[in-house]
Amino acid sequence: MPSPFPGMDPYLEHPDFWQETHNRLIVAIAESILVEIDLLRRGEAMPILNNSIQSDYRVLISRSNRRPLAELYAFNLPDSLPIFLLPLREEDVEPIVNLQELLTGVYDRAGYDYRIDYHRDPIPSLSEQNLIWAKELLQSIE
Template sequence: MNKSPFPGMDPYLEGEWWQEFHHTLATEIRRMLMKTMPSRYVALLDKYYTIDYSGSSVAVTRQKRRVQPDLQLLQVKEAVAKYETVAAPMLELLSPLPEEIPIIRIKIQDVAERRLVTVIEILSPANKYGKGFEEYAEKRTALLQTETHLLEIDLLRKGRRIPLIGGELPPAPYYVFLSRSNRRPHTEVWPVQLRESLPAVPVPLLPPDPDVPLALQGAIEACFELVGYQRLLDYARPLPPPILEANDLIWVESITQTKGITNGKKKT
């Protein structure tokens, strides 16, 4: 059985496999909603493109260089009284370059009226850094001025959070935000700790229809069951940034060691 070793969100997905997981999760959420919503609604996958300034798809490389002397060159330079030695760099990093990437969101529509009822955004690194964050915030503000509900799922520990006022967010690596069109500017917030399962959250529809529950943990487990991400993730490597608190880091290491998983295979 394909399953993540973590009880909630798998923090190792926040890396090179994020884009693939994002698409799979959006597809699974759409499938779950189509099974539970009244027949007057349809859940559609909506693809749009944005510029990723985060460099999240680029791996950082550290490399020590050893410079061997060129004896021929030294012999030629013997006649020179003084010469300079060029220092070799001890660290090599990568500069993030803007990259256009597709993002999938879920739109719930009223079939008869072709009315947009709810938008579900699964935040990507492109939504949480620099100009990408600013562009997303502008689109978000425009949507909040309509009668469309907005459900935002932030399963990324790194990057900026959506702009909110009226209080501080409780410390947590993951959040779910719900802005109901009839309760704005109020936003419902679900903070999720690293060691917790993701909650079932309400997906609002049109009155008089009740909210539809969306079991986020079940959606993630279905993605693992379908693809088997635990076979692709390298649990022997350090977690992608940001660095965890010491107690959480110990917990993560205990999970991977207890399960005996490295590169999706049991340690021997």
Template sequence: MASPFPGMNPYLENPDLWTEVNHRLLTAIADAIAPLIRLRGGKPMPILSEIPAFDYNILISRSNCRPQAQMYGFSLRQKILCFPLPLKSGEVEPNVDLQNLLMGVYERAGFDLAIDYIHEPVPPFKKKEDRVWADSLLLAKGLR
């Protein structure tokens, strides 16, 4: 069964599941880009300014543009954005379809069998309007 959410599934953020989700998603990303690149090392970039107010953020930092970076923000109700994966300067940047990778992880791991959509996710929704929206979505899909 596919995830009922159009983008990020907040139920996957449950601490009981997140370690496995994170591990599988990182593996899926590595598998998706492995034919295009070889893994490279580097230091993480510190965040020097305010993070935009989105539910989820993807920070893209190119070594030749630091301290500048690009922030891709999206809400719970949106599909997860594709983003370019920075490599060495001058190299073609592969696009990472994180939405597709996460949906594949969800299906292969059978998370639909591990998640009880009757209850609120852990951690709970931050905004009441997201809780109402998710309840309506899950009702429409027969999961509540």
């Protein structure tokens, strides 16, 4: 079974799964040294100057020739993960990174569909609004 969530699967944030998920995702995009990917709802969000955007998750793209400017992809639990150009050297063509496809591949290869109990609430807990949305989504596919 593929992950039932259209974007980030909040169940992957459980301490039993997150380190493995994070490591596999990092390996999948190992060449992205100029990309900051924040797929955890707990803890401090990555600091971004002059930014009042509130979101569950963020991707920050910083090209060396445009610093200190950067591109921010802010998204929430119901959203698909973003597609972005991976910064390389200035003279290189930047490949397209489909973060959703990468996370879906990590989910499938790790067999999380056999390991995650979607009948329980995710850890860390969701906001009330996101929990209602997640439960409705999961009920719609049962």
